[in-house]
Amino acid sequence: MALLQTQHITKNYDNREVLSDVNIHLNQGELVSILGISGIGKSTLFNIIAGLEAPEAGQVLLKDHEITNTTGHISYMLQKDLLLPYRTIMGNVILPALMQNIPKKEAETKAAPFFKIFGLENTENLYPQTLSGGMRQRAALLRTYMFSKEVSLLDEPFSALDEITKRQVHSWYLQLMQKIDLSTLLITHDVDEAILLSDRIYILSGTPASITQEITIDPNLKKQPDFELSTDFLVYKRKILNLL
Amino acid sequence: MKKQTSININFLPALVILLLLVVWQLVSSFQLVPSFLLPSPVSVVEAFVGDFSLLMSNAWVTLLEAFWGLLLGVCGGLLIAILMDLFNPLYKAVYPLLVISQTIPTVAIAPLLILWLGYGMLPKIVLVILTTFFPVAVEMLTGFRATDPDLIKLMQTMGASKWKLYYYVKFPNSLNHFFSSLKISVSYAIVSAVVSEWVGGFSGLGVYMTRVMKAYAYDKMFAVIFLISAISLVLIWLVSFIQRKVMPWEVTKK
Numbered sequence: 001m002a003l004l005q006t007q008h009i010t011k012n013y014d015n016r017e018v019l020s021d022v023n024i025h026l027n028q029g030e031l032v033s034i035l036g037i038s039g040i041g042k043s044t045l046f047n048i049i050a051g052l053e054a055p056e057a058g059q060v061l062l063k064d065h066e067i068t069n070t071t072g073h074i075s076y077m078l079q080k081d082l083l084l085p086y087r088t089i090m091g092n093v094i095l096p097a098l099m100q101n102i103p104k105k106e107a108e109t110k111a112a113p114f115f116k117i118f119g120l121e122n123t124e125n126l127y128p129q130t131l132s133g134g135m136r137q138r139a140a141l142l143r144t145y146m147f148s149k150e151v152s153l154l155d156e157p158f159s160a161l162d163e164i165t166k167r168q169v170h171s172w173y174l175q176l177m178q179k180i181d182l183s184t185l186l187i188t189h190d191v192d193e194a195i196l197l198s199d200r201i202y203i204l205s206g207t208p209a210s211i212t213q214e215i216t217i218d219p220n221l222k223k224q225p226d227f228e229l230s231t232d233f234l235v236y237k238r239k240i241l242n243l244l
Numbered sequence: 245m246k247k248q249t250s251i252n253i254n255f256l257p258a259l260v261i262l263l264l265l266v267v268w269q270l271v272s273s274f275q276l277v278p279s280f281l282l283p284s285p286v287s288v289v290e291a292f293v294g295d296f297s298l299l300m301s302n303a304w305v306t307l308l309e310a311f312w313g314l315l316l317g318v319c320g321g322l323l324i325a326i327l328m329d330l331f332n333p334l335y336k337a338v339y340p341l342l343v344i345s346q347t348i349p350t351v352a353i354a355p356l357l358i359l360w361l362g363y364g365m366l367p368k369i370v371l372v373i374l375t376t377f378f379p380v381a382v383e384m385l386t387g388f389r390a391t392d393p394d395l396i397k398l399m400q401t402m403g404a405s406k407w408k409l410y411y412y413v414k415f416p417n418s419l420n421h422f423f424s425s426l427k428i429s430v431s432y433a434i435v436s437a438v439v440s441e442w443v444g445g446f447s448g449l450g451v452y453m454t455r456v457m458k459a460y461a462y463d464k465m466f467a468v469i470f471l472i473s474a475i476s477l478v479l480i481w482l483v484s485f486i487q488r489k490v491m492p493w494e495v496t497k498k
Binding site for chain 2: 047050051052071072074075076078080082084085086087095096098099100127129147
């Protein structure tokens, strides 16, 4: 049973089909990327999965329950961290719980142990603007995680970070995924990022856009040191670039 | 974002004020201008001290009118802003009218209000409401509408209701706008209350002003002008103070 699944998603804008018969699935503990050029409809697909937009046809299933066009099941994270500047990091992290009418105290108790896991110790009472870009992004990830522990939807979450911070966040995220049972659906246009992080990659292309290819990254290759500098990595990269 | 420090009286402006006072005193002392036209700073201070209790009792009345007017004006402004933000047709229908309504001079409505509502406090409070709600309504609406649509979307994915969206996102996001409009409204409130008292009334700084003017007591006239300015400045400072207390995250901004 797939954790998250879309079945035959079709979406029109102004009578023009933008997504056609999109079928993807995400298994427990997986990181799956959706790779495609800008404007192809990646964010539209995310809006549909998050329940913000209704598809013309098709369904979104979370653990085999239909959640099409309903919000409150899956949250996502964008390139902008969207942390509220007037709330402390703790105040931001418990925000999803407050939206679900969970008492503040209870939400804080639940969130507290994750600050260490997310590398955010002692930032509970700080305001976001006092943190570095990388830390803010981690705080936003924690907020997303606190909302839907099953699935994280990440829409180009690292693309605003500088190259060095981005690399640090990448390796941190891979470690995090081993520590907590995290399943991630990632939108990106960064081919390197997709190969480096993903278990599987969906290629979204064409007009209207559909999944034209699914690439599985060999888990053994991923474990190699300096995977991103190896020939195997370049083979994947060439293959993907040809597809796009 | 650059922070505004609107009433930061530091060294140089203070020096200029001091210099002006010295020149003014010299002009009066050497009788360059007759003292009934321009009283000296010293005689203004003497007038202020001499009439102190009378000034204070009148100031109390003016402050009371300004306070009630401001309170109701701010509440009304907030309410209008929320309604216009919630209902777009209302925004389209009312917003242009609101802007046009601001071209009507306060001094012109004041006598009408006296005519309709009598010589008591009511017409003064109504005038203060009319002048103070507008900055609040416009600024709050700007704040509400400036909220990042991605942030609203994110809150919606979390299942935020309309009211939670206001409470957690739109209001706090507009606090800066609220306080800058409050600073404008506070000084409007005092000025409107005084103008309204000019036209007719039994007490208040405006009434005091018209009396001393008719008596050609220009030293007292200057004293009350300074008092009104001082009250406005203190109130604006008070708003800034509250703003710093209410918005601690602004202080920690790098």
